[in-house]
Amino acid sequence: MGADTGSGLLADIELExxxxxxxxxxxxxxxxxxxxxxxxELDRHESQxxxxxxxxxIVARGQVVVSNGNFALRVTEVAAPQLRLESVACRS
Known part of the structure; x- marks a missing residue:
């Protein structure tokens, strides 16, 4: 089974x-x-x-924006694909 096939199996799983x-x-x-x-007050500056x-x-970072009246995230940085995949890996 190739890496693409394994990733494809996970594509439809819903995560929080x-x-x-x-x-x-x-x-x-x-x-x-x-x-x-x-x-x-939080430990993060408003510009971060x-x-x-x-x-x-952490799979991505960005800025909070408003879209259609809802808060949203404008992604400015994405974690490397391997790190993102590891974040959804099953844990025993």
Whole structure:
């Protein structure tokens, strides 16, 4: 079985894709103290690209845009094909 055939078998599998803007560690006490309208600062500067994460791996990076009234990602960088394939590999 060639590499193309193996990749083809995976093409129709649905995966959860997450846009990761940044992160921040907080205690449960800090989380519970938040109210509507509070702002939580992240560890990423606004000019840095956001990450498209699939299977706990970054597969692409880009800019957040609005498309037809919805948030979207304009991809500016894509991970190498082998890294993207590894991110969807089955784990035992």
């Amino acid at each position: 894709a997450i846009l990761q803007f940044g992160s921040r560690e907080m205690t449960l006490r800090e989380v519970l103290q938040h109210a509507c309208g509070d702002v939580v 690209p956001v990450d498209l994460v699939v299977g706990n791996r």
